[in-house]
Amino acid sequence: MYFSTRLLVCIMLEIKNLHASVNGKEILKGVDLTVKKGEIHAIMGPNGSGKSTLASVITGNPTFEVTKGNVIYEGIDLLELDPEERAGAGIFLSFQYPIEIPGVSMVNFMRAAINAQRKYRDEEPISATEFLRLMREKKELVEMDTQLTNRSVNEGFSGGEKKRNEIFQMAMLEPKLAILDETDSGLDIDALRVVANGVNKLKSNENASIVITHYQRLLDYIVPDYVHVLHDGKIIKTGDKSLALELEEKGYDWLKK
């Protein structure tokens, strides 16, 4: 009894037999995944296997329809919550393709996000000075160009700047569960180190990360506890970090059969 309660507390995210489709086409075909606090999970797999779809479904993107299965996050039914409620509960997605929002300044966007999340936790809005201090601190952490936060959200940012901006937002919002969807692709080694640093700084016994990537490169910096291979909407193999190296060497075909 004691043991199982402890186990429950340790589990952050539990996905069971998750099926999801878009426009009637099934993309996820029964995904099972359990993430405990303090863990880092890597999800790898060929293009089009459903990795981004999984991230979208966890975060509540209305484009995708869950047709079967359930997702429990910290003991609550995640699928019942709106995307903003999930964010408020501590789930963050670093988008594979961050969205440009012309006319909405980074500053206003960040302030709105922070205050919304604070409201969700019954906290007071952030003060102006505290907000500025936080912005400065996190920009330094991810080595982001100061000018970028004066611009509209992602507008005219280079690919690398967009990715860095995702990590900046993650650092600002300090989520419990961070999902990084190919945050490493298109980044040079320098930027990669910054991204990894951002993730590692966030790592604690209370937090967890899901790192989606199809290069093993990032995993030199972020050491995963588990590596999963997603193929055709299902996790077909799970291993430790050595699986990533094996995939790097042999590709995915040997798993597909």
Next chain:
Amino acid sequence: MTNSKTDIQTTTSRKKEAVVLEQPYIELYEQNEETIHIHSASALNHGRRKAFEKFKELGFPTPRVEIYKYTDLREPLGVDYGLNIKRMNFPVNPYNVFKCDVPGISAYLYFVVNDAFYPMENRKSHPLPEGVIIISLRKASEDYPELVEKYISKLAEKHVDGMIAFNGAFAQDGFFIYVPKNVVLDRPIQIVNIMRSDVDFMANSHNLVIVEQGAKAQVLVCDHTVDDVRFFSNRVTEVFVGENAFYEHYKLENVSRKTTEVSTLLIAQEQNSNVLGNILTLHNGITRNNIEIDLDGENCETYLTGMTLSDGRQVVDNYTSILHNQPNSHSNEKFKYILDEESKGGFTGRLFVAKDAQKTLAYQNNKNILLNHTAKMRTKPQLEIYADDVKCSHGATIGQLDEKAMFYMRQRGISEKEARMLLMYAFTADVIDNIRIDALKDRIKILVEKRLRGELSKCEGCSIC
């Protein structure tokens, strides 16, 4: 109020079965022509008969008239309005009715009640610079007849438009602004139009603005209604902008849903002049803006922008024409609409480039967001380009809010409602950024935000500016 039916001429003879909407107005004119003359700015009387004949010929526009196909004025024109032909003073102190304030704008502030320029003896506004005149057109016709007659109706009379002709027949007064050569006004002129009546009421006014060579003026026209009756406002404003002059015209409309406004703004630019027009419709009933800008000299710059936020059954139709009559000028036009519920928007962007107007640069853009399936937008670029060495572009889009951006914001914790608000606000940002009066820009930002949050549904005590 003394504007009982005995003082105010009405068209009560009209009955439902009346076949034509024009008839009561034709009779009203014919029976009162002399009264109209006596109580009018004399400069408006010269062309009055001709305008009346033109109106008789054209009638009120119906959607069958090409240029009015997006606006149906027949219902509002069927209302039995009072007209203040005898120019009775409406006993109202606008300072009391209207606590008008754009914080920090410290404008030269004037009021127009219905179509009458409000006497300003006790005005608290700043003294005008030497030579600048801001008075009623009627007084201007008496005091500066040559100046007024040199310009009056020169632009309006070229138009073949029933509403403009009607205005020519019935308009008796308006405001007159004169900024002499090389005088730079250090603060904006703010004209607050207040519609005030106990009975359904129609106002026809004719305004004249002259900004001479090298002068600079910013005019902010705010439209308000304070009574819950049907109003019909038919206004013609002519603006003459001299060589090297700067002129900015802001029209900010925040009137009741029972108000119909037909507003014609005609601007003529001489060479090297710079004009900005910004047409902001925040709250209204039925609005038709006719805007025509004539670029009559070389190297003119023209920015024409506008924004509409509408819901309910609001109708906003902006019919715009920019005429490049001479070479080397640059025009940039941008209109944005956010339409909700059953509101209707119309936009026509007519761009004319004369045969000799080489090296013209002209950009036009109309972007629209429909928040609802029942809202409707009709947009039409109309390019008439007769020169060959020009750069012209136009674009129009009608769409919804960006779903991907919505999700991105919500993923960060921002509520759906707030995310929509931010996106709509962002959509209007470049029109607001085109406001060159900082205090007005700040005020508009707040008003737009309030409007988008639905906090400005009924004119908010008209404390818009």
